[in-house]
Amino acid sequence: MPNLISVERLARFYESDANVFSLVMIKYSIKGTDLEVADVLFTPIEFLDWECLTVGALGWGQIQIANSNNIRTLERNSRKEWMLQFCDVMMDFYPREIGKITERIHRFENVREYWEKQQDIWI
Numbered sequence: 001m002p003n004l005i006s007v008e009r010l011a012r013f014y015e016s017d018a019n020v021f022s023l024v025m026i027k028y029s030i031k032g033t034d035l036e037v038a039d040v041l042f043t044p045i046e047f048l049d050w051e052c053l054t055v056g057a058l059g060w061g062q063i064q065i066a067n068s069n070n071i072r073t074l075e076r077n078s079r080k081e082w083m084l085q086f087c088d089v090m091m092d093f094y095p096r097e098i099g100k101i102t103e104r105i106h107r108f109e110n111v112r113e114y115w116e117k118q119q120d121i122w123i
Contacts, residue, residue, distance in 0.1 A: 001054065001064040004045065007090060008060035014083060021045045025071060046082035047073045055093045057100075 005013075005021060013019050027039040045063070049072035056062040065071065 001056065001066060002068070003056060003058070003062040003064055004053075005063055006060055007055065007063060007086075010045070010063065010086075014079070017079075023048075025068070041071065041073070043073055043075075044079075046079045047075055047077050049074050050082075050085050050089060053089075055089060057097055061090065061093060 004023065010021060013021060022042060022044045025041040025043075026037060028035055028037045030036075048065075052066055052070055052072045054064050054066040056064045
């Protein structure tokens with residue numbers, strides 16, 4: 001799943017209506033030493049359907065293509081509508097991340113308890 005852009009970077013970038021984050025996606029195959037191009041898609045990110053995107057847990061989050069074999073576009077999709085969906089996606093994403101982090105904290109509380117009970121061994 002390739003990272004497209006940081007969610008925070010895109011949010012800042014789109015604070016100006018003059019900015020457009022566009023993607024060039026090329027479907028190709030390699031046959032020996034030849035490259036065969038099957039399709040080219042050049043589109044602003046807001047034309048990508050959220051059904052084919054996901055958010056990865058790196059930094060603030062990274063918008064990713066979920067499956068490069070299943071790209072869906074919504075041509076003439078409004079930036080406002082896409083950004084509102086983006087906000088909804090992020091408001092679902094962050095609570096799940098909090099849950100994961102809480103589990104990790106509990107795990108290392110248990111690890112710490114285990115090691116506090118151990119005797120020091122010097123090698």
